Amino acid sequence: MRPWIRDLVDTQNNHLCDKDRNRLDTNFIRLKNLIKLNFPIVIGIGALVGICLTGSVMVCNSATNKRHKYEQRIEELDRWHQENAEAIFFGQFYRENYPKKYREWQTGHWQHDIAFRDSLIRSHSLDRLKYLHEDK
16 A cells, blocks of 8 residues: 555544444344344254254165065075075076977976866766766
């Protein structure tokens, strides 16, 4: 700053009138006003934090339950594979060495053939029984 400006600033005496002084005094927040203004804000932020914490706890619990069920299912599948290892190995062997028979078995045609054969046997046996009973 230039020296003559410093002298000008130092020579200035600024005083507030009583009206301005009262206005400034009333603008300063008192403890009562501070509590009135900040209490709802603190309650709102606390509620928001509580909701977020509750939601995160619920998500964590559901994730833990899903993980536990998933681990149980994996254990069951591992146990099933151990118990049926020979059958699985035989199925792979059968598929590699006898692909046509394996395809027939996989599509289930053999089941339909057995069901048809059984139904024929039943129908013939019932007819046979009726025939035998009618002669008497």
